[in-house]
Amino acid sequence: MLTELIDKRKTMLTDSEQHKEKRNELNALASTHARERNQLNGQTRECVDEAQKHKELRDENNKAVQQIKVERNQLNEKANVLFEEIDSYKKEHGAISNSRGIKEIQKRIDKLEMDQQTRVMNTDKERELIDQIKQLKHQIKEQEEELEQNKEIHTKLQEAREFRRAASELHATVTEKAELAQQHHDLMVECYRKADKSREAADEEHRKFVEAQEAADAEHNQFIACQKELRDYDKVIGGIRKKGKKTKVNKEQKAVRQEAEQVFQQFRAGEKLTTDDILLLQRAKLI
Template sequence: MLNDLMEKRKKTLAESEEHKNRRNELNANASKFARERNTLNNQTREFVEEAQKNKDLRDKYNQEVLDIKAQRNELNDKANVLFEDIESFKKEHGTQKNRGVKELQKQIEYMEYRQQTEVFTTDKERELIEKIKQMKGQVREQEAELEQNKEMRTKITEAREFRKQASDLHAKVTEVAELAQKHHDLMVESYRKADKSREAADAAHKSFVEAQESADSEHKFFIACQKELRDYDKVISGLRKKTKKVKVTKEQKAVRKEAESLFKNFRAGEKLTTDDILLLQRSKLI
């Protein structure tokens, strides 16, 4: 029975070691996944912060675009008022030979806008540039005629200056709008990276939870094996003590029997050796 118990204890001990090793391996994996998750979460926060910075810059530049456009429109309005006065003067004095300066200027601005924003063949673009050149020539001709009048000359100079300032602001609008678009694109890219990083962090967290749960399960099996080993140790220890006690009792009986035989011989007159006397004393017969 003792041998059977020892064999079962050996098997349980092996199972306990397997569960312990597997638990330790799973805990190590869980720690690795936790580190990956934490790194990815930090990365996600950095991407979100970067996106927010670019969003703030985009909004700032968009507001600048609105402000500059308002200034540009105000300058254009001032120029238009002056050009309307010039047109009225031309009508009153019969000097209008071609289309009005204001109308020509609008046509020029429209064609220049098309040139900047549309795609043309080389021939078509050359043709458009030539038209713009001709219209500008007509504007100069009409303005040269009007400049003979001092008052009109002053208004034309002011109107040109307003147009120039408005044109400069329009260039500024384009520049700032491009900055706003740049930061918008950077914001979108940062949010895209944040989403990707967040997905990876969620996957790492899922792996962490699975590894941790498996480690906990292996730990429970390990604890159960440890309890079983303690139970085996108690039973085996008890059996060993009992076996030892039985052995001692048998030895004591054998010694007693031998001592009684020696004592009988002693009483019959036989001589005793020193060892015989010690044996009789240990058996408490003398």
């Protein structure tokens, strides 16, 4: 029975070590997934923060576009008023017959420039639009050159040109700000895309972390159960060994007692005792 218990204890000890080793491996794996998850969460936060910065810059540029557009439109309106007066003069004096007025041409230019700024088009289409704008501006220039010969409207023409020049500069700024706003918008979208990707990866690492941690906990519980059974085996085996040792001592004591009684009888019969005989009688507490 004792041998069987010792063998079972050895098997249990092996199982305990295996569960302990597996638990440690799974805890290490869980820690790896936790580090990866935390790193990815950090990347997500960085991407979101960067996206927010681009969003703010986009909104600032869009706000500037709206403000500058108001100023540009005001300047264009002032120029239009003057060009209307010039066109009225042309009609009255037949300066340029059967041709569109400067204001009408400029409105067409403004529309084309707005299309260039806001519409998505291929390279050929954009080049065609730019050519149209150039031709219309050339028409305005031709009319202005003819009108400049008239001293009556020379001052108005110069003033209108100045308003239009200033409006054109603001339009260039509008285009620049709009392009910047679009660039920051595209960067913002890209940052959010990266944030979504790293967030998904972090969620996957967290799932693996939980899975490994739960498996490690299960192995730990198995290890604890094995340790409890080992303690139970130790108690039983220790009890059996103690009982066997006590039985052996009792047998030895009984044999010594029997031998000592024989020597004691010899002593009573008058036989001479040796030193060993005396020591034997002392051990048996007969003297």
